[in-house]
Amino acid sequence: MLRISYCLIILIFLNSCSEQVAPVESRTIILGFDGMDPNLTEKWMAQGLLPNFSKLAKQGSYQRLGTSNPALSPVAWSSFATGTNPGEHGIFDFIRRDTKTYAPDFSITEIKPPKDTLNLFGFHIPLDEGEVINRRHGKPFWMEIEEKGQTASVLRVPVSFPPDPIHRMLSGMGVPDLLGTQGTYTLITSQFINGNDMGGRVQRIRANNGLVDTQLEGPQHPMKPDAGTLKLPLTIKKAKNESVTITLDDIKFRLKKNQWSSWVPLEFKFAGVMGVAGMVRFYLVESFPRISLYVSPINFNPIDPAMQISSPVEYSAELASRIGLYHTLGMPEETWSLNENRIPDSAYIQMVKHILAERVAMFFDTLDKTDSDLVIAVFVQTDRISHMFWRGIDDKHPLHIKTSKQAQNAILWIYQEADRILGKTLNKMLPNDKLLVLSDHGFSSFRRAVNLNRWLVDNGYLFLNENATESSMLFTDVDWSKSKAYALGMNGIFINRIGRESLGIVDKQEAIAIKNELLEKLSNIIDPRNSKPIITRTYDGKQVYKGLQTADAPDIVVGYAPSYRASWETVLGAVPKELIYDNNTKWSGDHAIDPSHVPGILFTSFKPKENIKSIQDFQLLLNISGQDQ
Ligand SMILES: [Zn+2]
Structure with missing residues (x-):
């Protein structure tokens, strides 16, 4: 008896000690700067404007890093997390389609309402909490590291909601606002x-x-x-x-x-x-x-969030007690309020500054604890500023001429902020720490918007209802009984397949023929403005995606030429009148183009032994094997 209680006391003692974990001896620190572009980074490094990036490249290594196909943050960060291609992790775009209704749906998380409710006195009282599902499949490497007995802290990595049960995690892209939307x-x-x-x-x-x-x-x-x-x-x-x-x-x-x-x-x-x-x-x-x-959109309060946004559950509140309240929404930079001119440029920049300060505080709060073998933080503000202020650095953008000095300097400003964060990180590194800095993709201008569904109508693949000459979003005026293919999401084209789409008319044999036809014809679409092709390459979904999750994969992935992109109307399933038009909106930079034009960046504090081709291979640098390399 005595021995047992003695052991118990030791166990209790050890348990209470685990609250104050001894500092780790060496850490792997991964800093992500979403959308940081190699052309700009290399240019500004050469001009001495990013001294800490230059220092890191000299001390360790620098290379361009291939992105995912398509080159979109949720797709690329999912490949980063799992070491797999979209065919395995199942994230192909921001948007996925409902094959029953053809309606676009958010591809990253699914929020299921409670199954059981008690109907009483006119109230529907939920008896369970409902369910939040991360649509990304596969095991992220921070889970593998924890299974090996190490500790991981993962802050605001895109597609990380709900949070994984690890030492410390704060969810990023995927967390909704209080209305259940991605930010209203x-x-x-x-x-x-x-x-x-x-x-x-x-x-x-x-x-x-x-x-x-x-x-x-x-x-x-x-x-x-x-x-x-x-x-x-x-x-x-x-x-x-x-x-x-x-x-x-x-x-x-x-x-x-x-x-x-x-x-x-x-x-x-x-x-x-x-x-x-x-x-x-x-x-x-x-x-x-x-x-x-x-x-602003109504954010969850981190002190009492309506859904769990951190691991452990109390971490979001503890963090707020140290650094103050902070944005919890998955994509809190309110790009649409600027795009629709509801707030001015200066308000947007002030907001991004505020969010960046919160992110810096939470990152160094964790880094200073020295209790994690792995620390990952992704800063997405580089991407959000680039989307909204590319008009400031591209003198061929339709809005460039109207752009203020502040807007022209915004991208350099955010890159220098990234450099400042990197400098502070370098100063806080312990002698045995390793540092890796990466972006998920680069950037290009978005001067001209392409209504791909218009092209599909004009070329006899998509049909409108009788007397209709256009269709608004969600394919409201599309006649599915005649339609063979449709465009939805940033880069996808889908064939209207029998047995897959609810109103499908194309059988297996014809689908192959249509796909081959489209793969060729799309590459020949010419912009009448300059007689140049608007698409540099088309990809066969069957060839680029391998794995168990290909049901949501597009049949064709469209690789736009730099400065072109799918119109917002295409993304949400509309068919406007014209094929191509000038993008006169402040959302002026983008990366949803042929991935070969928009690689990301990779810096390491050491000389890597492995050859890292793309973000999917990133884990080779960490000595853990990915799942389908
Ligand atoms: Zn982006």
């Missing part, structure tokens, strides 16, 4: 606004003598589906010097014009005693009398 903003305005926003909602209000009395709309009532959305009272009152006083529920604060508020925590209450927590930031675009107040 609200613009409260007394100004007349034409059309519908793609990325948010516009709430028209009337201002009476410098006062607006309205509501902020939240999620659906979780227990009464017919009750509509939960709401919080919101008033906006005119104050001195073009500022306003905002009262949201019971929180009151002053906000100046052209200023972001700090985080405003909120709680939508329902069923008397229950509530769901969130938080928003406000930006005052215009004061009275033409009031325009921008409200």
Whole structure:
């Protein structure tokens, strides 16, 4: 008996010791800078503008790193995590299609509502929590490392929601906002606004003598589906010097014009005693009398998140207690609010600065702990600035001429921020630490948008309903009984197959013939503006993807030439009138083109023994084998 209790005491002691893990002797630190482009990096290194990247290249190594096909962040970071091609990990695009309805769907996570509910007094009370599924298949290497008895800290890697059960993890791309979307903003305005926003909602209000009395709309009532959305009272009152006083529920604060508020925590209450927590930031675009107040997507509050966003579950709150509240949404850089001109360039840059500061704080919070054998942090701000400000560095972009000095310098600014983060990391490295810095893909200009479904209609592969000359998104006016192929997502073309698509008409034999025809014809599409091909290469899905998850794979992957890209209409299944048009939007840079044009970067603090061709081979540098190399 005595021996057993003695062991028990030792066990309890060891357990409590595990809370304060002894520092590890050597770490592998992986820094990701999403979308960091080799052409710009090499140019600015040569000009001495990125001294820490130059130093690392000299001390260890630098090379270009092949990306995934297509060259999209969720696809490439999934190959990074699992060491496999999309045919194995199952992520082929941001968008996947529902073969029953042909409707686009988010390809990264699936949120399933609770299966069992109790219907009582008009409430639908969920009896289980529902389920969140990461659609990426395969085992990420941080799980393998932990299985070998080491510890891993993984911060904000894309496609990491829900979090894996490891030492420390904070989910990135995939985490929704409180509405369950990938980020829906609200613009409260007394100004007349034409059309519908793609990325948010516009709430028209009337201002009476410098006062607006309205509501902020939240999620659906979780227990009464017919009750509509939960709401919080919101008033906006005119104050001195073009500022306003905002009262949201019971929180009151002053906000100046052209200023972001700090985080405003909120709680939508329902069923008397229950509530769901969130938080928003406000930006005052215009004061009275033409009031325009921008409200960020409602982020989960990391102190009390509506879904688990970290491992262990309490880590998100502990982190907030050390660094303050931080953006929890998977893609928090509000690109659409800038693209639809709801906020100005300066507001967008201020927001990205704010997010970057949060990410820096959480990365060094972990790095300073020295309790993990593996530390990974991905900074996506390099990508988000490049998307929105490429117009500033490409003098052939249709918007270049209207671009301000600040916008012209934005990309260099974010690259120098990356260099500063790298410098600080180099200073904090222990003698035996290894450092690897990579990006998932490079960048190109997005000058011309291609309506690929228009080409498919004009060439007899896609058919519209009688009397229709165009179709809006979700293929509303498409006649599937005649259609043989359709484009959806950034780079995909799908054949309308019998037995696969619900209204499929093409059999196996014909599918091969159509695919071969398209592979050839697409490469010959010419831009009438300059008589040059808009597609440099087409890929046969069957040949580029191997594995068990090819059911979602496109039949053809379209490799656009630099400066071209699928139009937003194509991505979401619309058929507009023209084939190609000038991209006059601020979303002016992109990488959804032929992967050979947009490789990423790779720096190591040591001389690698292996030859690393692409991001899928990355794990060769870590001495763990991937799954299909
Ligand atoms: Zn991107």
